[in-house]
Amino acid sequence: xxxxxVATTSLAGCFGCHMSLLDIDERILKLIELVEFxxxxxxxxxxxxxxxxxxxxxxxxxxxxxxxxxxxxxxNCKILISVGECAIMGGLPAMRNNIPVEECIQEAYLDGPTxxxxxxxxxPNDDELPMILDKVYPCHEIVKIDYHLPGCPPRADxxxxxxxxxxxxxxxxxxxxxxKFD
Amino acid sequence: MSIFKKIFGRKSSKPKVxxxxxxxxxxxxxxxxxxxxxxxxxxxxxxxxxxxxxxxxLAERGQNVLDAALDNGIxxxxxxxxxxxKQAGSCRVCNVKxxxxxxxxxxxxxxxGMEVENNTAELRELRLTIIEALFxxxxxxxxxxxxxxxxxxxALAYHYQMMVPRFPYAFPQKKVEADxxxxxxxRNRCVLCKRCIRSFKxxxxxxxxxxxxxxxxxxxxxxxxxxxxxxDEKAQEIMDTCPVGxxxxxxxxxxxxxxxxxxxKQAIGSDIKSVV
Numbered sequence: 264x265x266x267x268x269v270a271t272t273s274l275a276g277c278f279g280c281h282m283s284l285l286d287i288d289e290r291i292l293k294l295i296e297l298v299e300f301x302x303x304x305x306x307x308x309x310x311x312x313x314x315x316x317x318x319x320x321x322x323x324x325x326x327x328x329x330x331x332x333x334x335x336x337x338x339n340c341k342i343l344i345s346v347g348e349c350a351i352m353g354g355l356p357a358m359r360n361n362i363p364v365e366e367c368i369q370e371a372y373l374d375g376p377t378x379x380x381x382x383x384x385x386x387p388n389d390d391e392l393p394m395i396l397d398k399v400y401p402c403h404e405i406v407k408i409d410y411h412l413p414g415c416p417p418r419a420d421x422x423x424x425x426x427x428x429x430x431x432x433x434x435x436x437x438x439x440x441x442x443k444f445d
Numbered sequence: 446m447s448i449f450k451k452i453f454g455r456k457s458s459k460p461k462v463x464x465x466x467x468x469x470x471x472x473x474x475x476x477x478x479x480x481x482x483x484x485x486x487x488x489x490x491x492x493x494x495x496x497x498x499x500x501x502x503l504a505e506r507g508q509n510v511l512d513a514a515l516d517n518g519i520x521x522x523x524x525x526x527x528x529x530x531k532q533a534g535s536c537r538v539c540n541v542k543x544x545x546x547x548x549x550x551x552x553x554x555x556x557x558g559m560e561v562e563n564n565t566a567e568l569r570e571l572r573l574t575i576i577e578a579l580f581x582x583x584x585x586x587x588x589x590x591x592x593x594x595x596x597x598x599x600a601l602a603y604h605y606q607m608m609v610p611r612f613p614y615a616f617p618q619k620k621v622e623a624d625x626x627x628x629x630x631x632r633n634r635c636v637l638c639k640r641c642i643r644s645f646k647x648x649x650x651x652x653x654x655x656x657x658x659x660x661x662x663x664x665x666x667x668x669x670x671x672x673x674x675x676x677d678e679k680a681q682e683i684m685d686t687c688p689v690g691x692x693x694x695x696x697x698x699x700x701x702x703x704x705x706x707x708x709x710k711q712a713i714g715s716d717i718k719s720v721v
Binding site: 345348351352353354355357358360361398401403404410411412413415437439440442443444445 | 602610614616
């Protein structure tokens with residue numbers, strides 16, 4: 264059997280979900296037997312070099328770059344999985360959703376207590392920089408997402424069981440302890 | 446009494462007859478009343494038979510379906526209900542089906558021979574839908590919530606292994622009220638179940654909490670004077686009564702480690718199933 268190809272990314276996330284993937288401990292050796300990684304921070308491949316079977320998305324969409332990457336993943340992956348609270352509902356970055364963007368930027372670059380020497384009152388406004396969205400969006404509100412694995416981060420057991428079930432085609436039966444939102 | 450009757454009776458025959466008749470009637474009345482009371486007492490102590498998913502159950506007369514189910518060791522999921530407090534039927538999670546109609550178990554009294562459907566695929570789906578709707582209607586950031594792990598809304602989502610709500614997130618604008626010394630009111634997390642309004646009353650029966658505003662702006666508010674004079678114990682009681690993290694005791698949060706909180710390892714309602 265040829266190995267399944269997996270791609271991963273972290274959008275508006277903290278890389279905690281990727282850390283949780285590494286938390287499968289010695290099973291990572293089995294994982295390497297099962298899959299080959301393509302675009303992912305794990306192997307540092309920056310762009311897709313082939314079509315992938317599974318894409319793991321960490322984090323929601325808070326700027327135009329996140330949306331672009333997410334759409335690339337949808338194009339290049341057969342199955343997309345939202346991993347973690349941020350990908351599923353925006354997570355902690357989405358706590359800004361009730362605050363107008365203008366106020367957020369004002370606080371971050373002008374008025375915040377940690378703003379030191381921005382005496383020229385410069386706001387990030389360069390074509391090279393991604394534009395901030397009006398609010399943080401869950402991934403499934405931007406593209407079609409096939410599966411969701413909740414948790415902050417999702418338990419290593421949940422990630423492992425879900426991936427193995429998906430790759431082997433077995434039914435996924437999750438114990439109570441592994442589905443958690445924090 | 447009898448002496449008076451005899452004296453007056455001798456004077457005139459007419460009142461005598463009337464008196465005797467009256468006396469006889471009252472004795473009869475008393476007998477009937479006593480008999481009725483006995484019957485009533487008997488029926489009060491006799492429990493009503495009804496079934497939940499085909500399982501024979503017994504209920505007190507006048508008891509609601511939800512309490513009766515819990516007494517019989519059957520778990521019907523609920524969010525707004527508090528035992529001993531007047532029911533509101535506001536969360537709709539305890540929906541059951543009786544004679545083809547869905548109704549909230551907490552507000553429906555048990556009737557003899559009632560056949561209640563509880564754990565059916567249809568009702569599980571209906572309840573999950575309601576839970577999903579509650580998640581998208583508020584701002585439920587579980588990872589940053591002090592109540593996470595002890596939250597009943599979250600526990601119900603775990604119970605049904607909710608992976609993602611099927612509805613778009615509303616991200617409504619809600620206000621946090623932190624000017625009380627003991628209680629933090631975070632309306633982002635409130636599910637408007639009225640538990641706090643119904644549970645906490647002062648010596649005159651006036652609620653600590655009330656609904657203010659209307660429609661989609663509806664929110665809970667607390668009496669400022671009562672809030673200013675809360676004891677630590679009462680504040681803790683209020684926090685424990687709130688099914689979600691909308692009412693938080695100040696200067697407390699995150700004191701239980703992940704893994705030892707109420708619903709970390711034990712599903713909500715699992716203690717009720719073991720009662721049987």
